[in-house]
Amino acid sequence: MAHSVDIHVGKRLRHRRWMVGMTQGELASALGIRFQQIQKYESGANRISASRLWDTAQALEVSIAYFFYGLDARDSDIPDDFLDAETLIHFYRTMPDAERRLLREMAAGLRETVSASL
Structure with missing residues (x-):
């Protein structure tokens, strides 16, 4: 069963990819992986390693913190x-x-x- 953090990160990944107008295939190509892996990341079925998250953030032009935004209760004022x-x-x-x-x-x-x- 997927961990709630992995699901949250995956949703943020999907949203950002959509916001920049990038397909799963384009992101996968930029990361040197197959688009099926992007699907697994976006659903939270597979966890994203630290180095892959770094590369993903670079490809999507955001900080790594972007993927965790809204996850912590301390962000409740957002x-x-x-x-x-x-x-x-x-x-x-x-x-x-x-x-x-x-x-x-x-x-x-x-x-x-x-x-x-x-």
Whole structure:
């Protein structure tokens, strides 16, 4: 049975890989392994060694700490919607320029409305 830490690290790995637009095959190639191993890491079925975690962090351009973020109870002051914010950033970055402009205008209008009501 998979350990809860391995599952957490695997979910963070999957999320980051998705955020940078990398396939399992591309990450596997960067690490010199097969994509099936990435699947096992992401599900928590296989543990990631320290050296492989280091290489993975380098390939995904994050610190090793990224994979453990939110695991410790001491991180309870971190908002639960942190990953949702990352997802929104990903969608924003992949939007066409015209849609981004409209979204910025909408956000500016919302900010003005909220400021006026305070």
